[in-house]
Amino acid sequence: MxxxxxxxxxxxxxxxxxxxxxxxxxxxxxxxxxxxxxxxxxxxxxxxxxxxxxxxxxxxxxxxxxxxxxxxxxKKDYHEQLKTYRLKLHPSISLDSYYRLQPAQWNMDLPFLLSIHQYLESFGLPIYEVPAPERSVELVGDEKWITDKQGKELLERVGLWDSMKVIPVSDPLMFALNPKMFMQEEHKHLIVENKTTYQGLLVALPHTSFTTLIYGCGNKILNSMDQFERQLPLEGAKHRFYYFGDLDRSGIFIWHRLQSKVDAEPAMPFYEACLAKEHLQGKTNQRLDEEAVAAFSAFLKKEQREQLHSLLDSGCYFPQEVLKTEELQTIWRQTRWS
Structure with a gap:
């Protein structure tokens, strides 16, 4: 008791x-x-x-x-238990984070940590990358552990995620190439949210200074972007990403999440052209992420910021499709992208 x-x-x-x-x-x-x-x-x-x-x-x-x-x-007994397992478990497994967590988390994780310990004792740290389900089976005997059962979070908690060399399980990144730009030291990439905009810009790609045109497919880009380096292995290259999505709460949220992963800046010439058009109505059910809107607004002029906030507050928006194909292509070709 x-x-x-x-x-x-x-x-x-x-x-x-x-x-x-x-x-x-x-x-x-x-x-x-x-x-x-x-x-x-x-x-x-x-x-x-x-x-x-x-x-x-x-x-x-x-x-x-x-x-x-x-x-x-x-927590005295709990901390003593952590000290004991520090000596028992493979030295690559860090238990430091558990001193800040509730013992319940430790009790849930311990069976998996023991399985990972056995793997490391037998094989050491992996040399080759493999897909997440394969690594999951090797570590704990459950192919869904990493992707669906918080296995990734546990590996991050004990400092092993990068060492486990897991290939992310996500849809392939969809993009078109401009081979003329392969010899450049810095490569520019334009990511667009919607399929219509992707198709409209595709013809113009060879006439731009961009190496790729990437189809974001809405929220999917947040995971599929993990495949970029594997699908376009340009050794030693510098990459600069631009993003163009719907000018609404959801589109700005996607950009903000993506920006934190690959430092994608808004493709402002396209957004500024949208703001000069007639807005549409009907996006009142989207969640407003104030941090994302504030970060996006920093790229706008004062009057544009006021216009955007007023539109978002009233449920108005600009889909990418307010820019016609010819206008999209002209903006992309004629802008001097820094």
Missing amino acids: KEWITKELLSYSKKTIVVEELERWVPSGLTYEQFAEQVLLLENEGILEMVKAKGRNSRTPSLAFSYRIHTIHL
Whole structure:
């Protein structure tokens, strides 16, 4: 019973607790005397300290009406367990993050950590990249563990994600190439959100200074972009990414997420051309990400920022399709992209 109470205390968010709350955690059928004996043990160990101002009850054994919880004492056994496993597990497995996490996370992760330990003891760190399902089977005997069961998060938690050489499982990145630009030191890439815009710009690609035109396919770009270096292995090359999507809450959110991964800047000549058009209505159900809108707004002039905020607040938007094919191609060809 003491272990049960301790487990509940570890996940309890407040610093003090009343005795009635403690009593609700114990299994039914136990006597008050049995319950009180365990609480007094926790008092003696310094895990629970009586709140003197509240006093004690008159029952035998007597318990305090309210207790202060000392987390440092509560986690003593847990930290000792971490120290023990630090010596047992393969040195590539870092347990540092678990000192900041609840023991419940450690208890959930431990069986997987033991499996990973066995793999590392037998084979060492991987030399070759393999797809996530294959690595999952090797590590824990479950092909979906990395992708669907928080295996990636565990590997990141113990500092092994990069060392495991996992090929991301995502749709291939869809793009067209401009071979004339292959010999350049810096390569420019235009990512567009929608298929119509991709098809409209495709003919113009050979007449631009861009190496690729990439079809983002909405939110899919956030995962498929992980395949870029594998699909276009230009050794030692520098890459500069531009993004053009719908000028609405969702499109700006996709850009912001992508920007944090590959530093994609908004393709402003296209967006500025959109802002000069007549807006459309009907996007009132999209979630507004204020951080994303603020980051995007930093690329706009003051009057354009005011226009954008007014449009988003009223549910208006600019789809990419407000720019006709000829206009798209002209903007791409004639802009001096820095």
